[in-house]
Amino acid sequence: MFYKGELQPLDNEFKYDGGNIYYVRSRLGYNTAQDYCVNGFAFRSYLEKNNYYNVLSSGPEIMQNIEWLLGINGMISDYCNNSKYYCMEYLIPLSEVIFDINNPPKTDCEKTVEFLKQVILRLYDEWIESSFICDENLILRLSDDAHIKSEWFVEIEEL
Numbered sequence: 001m002f003y004k005g006e007l008q009p010l011d012n013e014f015k016y017d018g019g020n021i022y023y024v025r026s027r028l029g030y031n032t033a034q035d036y037c038v039n040g041f042a043f044r045s046y047l048e049k050n051n052y053y054n055v056l057s058s059g060p061e062i063m064q065n066i067e068w069l070l071g072i073n074g075m076i077s078d079y080c081n082n083s084k085y086y087c088m089e090y091l092i093p094l095s096e097v098i099f100d101i102n103n104p105p106k107t108d109c110e111k112t113v114e115f116l117k118q119v120i121l122r123l124y125d126e127w128i129e130s131s132f133i134c135d136e137n138l139i140l141r142l143s144d145d146a147h148i149k150s151e152w153f154v155e156i157e158e159l
Contacts, residue, residue: 001028001066008070024069027062038148039100039141040090042115043122047087048159049134057085057159089154096146100139 001008010025025031047053058064059076067075094111098104105111118138125132142148 003070003072003075008066008072020065021069024062024065027065037141037144038146039139040088042118042138042140044087044089045126046134047137050137051135052137052139085159087157087159089156090148090152091154092140092142092148092152096142098141098143100141 001010010021010028010030022031041047041050041053048057055061059067059079063076063079066072094115095108097111099111099114101114105114115138122136124130125136
């Protein structure tokens with residue numbers, strides 16, 4: 001991996017103290033167990049007020065981990081100053097989606113019921129003007145080997 005033209009080696013797992021070398025290596029494709037997970041929020045409304053959104057808007061998780069691992073102070077600032085943040089909306093069949101919750105539903109029927117439950121709870125929270133609505137946003141993901149199909153794309157919005 002290169003940063004500002006300088007090689008940042010990730011092959012010596014004993015070089016880094018306190019850093020998650022295995023996570024970074026797997027996200028960048030170094031390991032046999034590779035992690036290319038794509039995840040996102042189920043609901044667009046109130047997204048900017050979500051605590052996890054605030055963490056992500058200060059730089060992608062992988063970039064935060066690389067900066068911490070390699071001790072490159074200012075890497076996230078450089079990234080944010082030279083980047084734009086987008087919300088990309090996709091309409092993905094529930095059969096392709098994994099719910100990022102404890103005991104996630106497996107069948108399409110179970111996924112439909114859980115999704116509808118989340119929608120009803122969210123509508124209720126909005127109706128009673130609950131403060132929980134901002135952080136109660138179901139996180140969905142695809143399997144590590146899945147590919148997002150172009151026909152699932154709905155729109156993109158700069159935030």
